[in-house]
Amino acid sequence: MLVPSKEQVDIINAVAPRILIEANAGSAKTTTAAMRIQKLVERGVDPGKIVALAYSTPGVSAYAGAFHRIGMPDSVSSKVRVGTVDALCATRLKRVEAPVQDGVRAQPVKSFERAVQVRPYVLQAVQRAREVSQERFANDFSIQGTGALSVEHLLEEFAVLKGTLAVPRYGEDFRCTPAVAAELGTDYTPLAVFLQYERDRTGFVNPEGEQVKFRYPGDATYDMARWLLSENAPWSWDRHPLSLGIEAIVLDEMHDCGWAIFTVIRALLECNPGATFLGVGDRDQVIHAKNGADAYFLGPNLSRELGEIATFPLTVTRRFGPSIARPLGVFANKAYNVHTDHTSNAVLRLADSSKANADLIVQLIQQHQVDPNTLGNDFAVLLRHPGAAVGIEHELLLKGMTYQTVGFRPFLQRPEIAFVRMLLAIAVDHQSKFIAPALLEAKQAVWEFMGSNLSVPDAQDATDAIISSATEDNFRQFVFPDLLGAADQETQHAIHAALEIAATNDASKIKEFMDALDFNRIGQKIYVTQADFEEVRYALDSIGKVASQYSSMDAFLAAMNMFDHTLRKPSAAHRQLRLSTIEDAKGLEFRIVFIPDCNRKTFDSTSQDERNLFYVAASRAKELLVMGHDQGAESSYLKHFAH
Structure with missing residues (x-):
């Protein structure tokens, strides 16, 4: 007791x-x-x-x-x-929406738990929002493709709009304009898509009244709150x-x-x-x-x-001891008392590269005798930016260590990296093949980034058939040239230039390849917000550094295909290290927590949200908190732990 x-x-x-x-x-x-x-x-x-x-x-x-x-x-x-x-x-x-009439209960509202299940509705909303925006706000609508690579980003934006009740609370004067979007603290594009998505989800344009078609996590709360604010x-x-x-x-x-x-x-x-x-x-x-x-x-x-x-x-912490509680209390400017019989430790460690971070992770696991069977629950690597995980993931795979990502995709499943891998494979005529799920992801990524229109997934048209059925050889030899020929001139020029550099098979030229690809221009047409785009750029810079470590483009691609196979094997689901966003670690605790990249560029803003993210990350540790940083570039947040 x-x-x-x-x-x-x-x-x-x-x-x-x-x-x-x-x-x-x-x-x-x-x-x-x-x-x-x-x-x-x-x-x-x-x-x-x-x-x-x-x-x-x-x-x-x-x-x-x-x-x-x-x-x-x-x-x-x-x-x-x-x-x-x-x-x-x-x-x-359910009591309101599925009443019993004449002894028969009405059809219940569908419940979806995964993003892929609502993906068709999001893509349909992107198309409708673009059409609606053409007359007055065409230049403010940022998604120029189908939005297939932005579904998850859009759902995150929707969650904020729903959580804040932004539209219902605005009142009768609400209009979907860039100015109103700015007032609501969002961008015009996600707001415009959100409205179309909600029209489809709830059917409130139906003159017979609203009939909800489906719900995604958070929608039931939003729907209940909307009704509570409504007079009807x-x-x-x-x-x-x-x-x-x-x-x-x-x-x-x-x-x-x-x-x-x-x-x-x-x-x-x-x-x-x-x-x-x-x-x-x-x-x-x-x-x-x-x-x-x-x-x-x-x-x-x-x-x-x-x-x-x-x-x-x-104020009395029972999770960790004074070495974490006291500096955390000073950082958050609040009282933090300590349960006397609890011990813990907080340390700063120099880790200025992906290899150094991975080496430190392995060292900590060995030194503190973390049981491989409880690794995912005992040890967590908490990341400020998922793009920062790319290099660490690669180094862990080199060491034969598998991992699970929480809150973001493993680096080989990121669309921008799948796109780069396919372009390099085409350029050097790489002989080892993508495994089946990775091939589908790569084909979809190429289709999107090159500006073609991928149809809504539940529409069985020619585009969907091509993406699903084309073999890798067929895609490289026939589909890709057709896509390139149909792309705008700027895209054609950029990809031709990038392919020419990659064809040298010289991995040291990967930065030249990335520069020629001009992802700044291509990516801006795909992603919803500047923050989303910057995260993608971070990941691409990281994969460029990874590729430059190999003797050739061929060697890099062969290694990525091998790692892809390793990560997707069913046996990889066991004994996995947890790599997580900080947001997705809220409410959890771990024996050991490692926060890499505690540097000025990552953690140093006066923004309350950023300070709170660091507070959340640091407070997840029960026994050991390790904060990695670059030499001479450490965040000012760490000064409270420096002693």
Whole structure:
């Protein structure tokens, strides 16, 4: 049984109906929420009338672990209604959207979990948005191809627009213009595509009323919030889907709370007037650019929205010891107390190249005796920019180490790198072949980057057939020349020049090849935002450095094909090192965390989001935090750890 700290005791015993816990990372916030739930049950609250919510699936799993740690009986914990806010909204909307009529239940809304499932709808929205933009804003619409390589980027932009309720909250004066997009903190292109996508997803242009076709993660919360803000919600107050007869609402991960989630929480409290509220979050973990999270809800403004809030601190870290807690507290400018029996270590290490980073990773694994069977859970490499992973991935493969990427694709599956590999293979007439999935990715990438129109995937037309069925030899000899001949003159000139350089088979000329390819011009027509494009440039610069290490273009291509085969083997799924974006590590913890490239160019902005990203990364470590940097180029963030 855990012995609660004084801070936890104050929270557990509080009688205020509205409570906000301002928690530090690693301070057992979910465990504290679980203790509060247990106290409510002891006071007579029916556990079946307690709703325990989180933003993410790991957050939901954390409740189960916390209930177990505090010794809550299964007979009690099994009754608590635990889930994500999105899952709650999806369940409650079913009552409205799929009613029983004449003994028959209406067809339920489809639920999609993977980007590939909604890809056809996104591509269709790109085409429609381009058509709509032609008359007034053609020059502001940045995607000149089909958008096939921008689907994931667009979905990330959609998540921000939905999380912030940007369009519904703008009001009746909303117009899709570049000026309005700037007001909303986005670019015109994703906003225009978003509107077309939503028209298709919800069918609200149907004169008979809205009928949702499908939902992607986050859509149920967005749809519920839109209805809550609407005067035409498809329910009456006495049959409100959020009237659950509940007595307590607990919301963990409030640092991921945006306007969509908050609108649902506020409605839950209004529809269940006797319910108490407990919110738990850390304002230094708010990443505004991710899913529309907003620090507004972790300060005094929350009282304006929900009435008087009793605020309690949770500063005692139970995840790591003073060598991490104290400098992290100074960095975040807040109190950070330490659980006395916990030890940890934070060190700075010179690692000024991909090889040095990979060497350090292997060294840490060996020195700290990380079990290969638990490697993915014990050790994490957290990256500020996924493009920075390219060189590290290559060096790890040279060492025979496999890995999993979280939040981004492995470097050999990145479209821009697949494009480069195919061009080089054509130039030198490389003899070893792409494996089947890599070949399809390379053909699609070439088709997109050269400006041809790849059809919406569910349309069985000639373009789709060519991409799917062309063998590698056929694609090189016939399809590619046809594509090149149909491209605009600038693209033709750039690719001819690049192929001529690559044909020398001299790997030392890879930079010349990249310069001739003029990806600055080609890429700007493909990607949604400048940030997306810069990430791609980062990856291409990295793959150029990798290629220059080989004796020839042929040798480079042969190695990439071999590595591709290694990474995609089913056996590679075991004993994998975790390479993750920082955003996708939120809510998780690892015995050892390595943050490479803690340099001025990577981590040195005064932007609160960037500072919060570093805070999130550094606070994931339980025993050892290692921060790598270049000689004389270290981030100012590291000064707090320098001693």
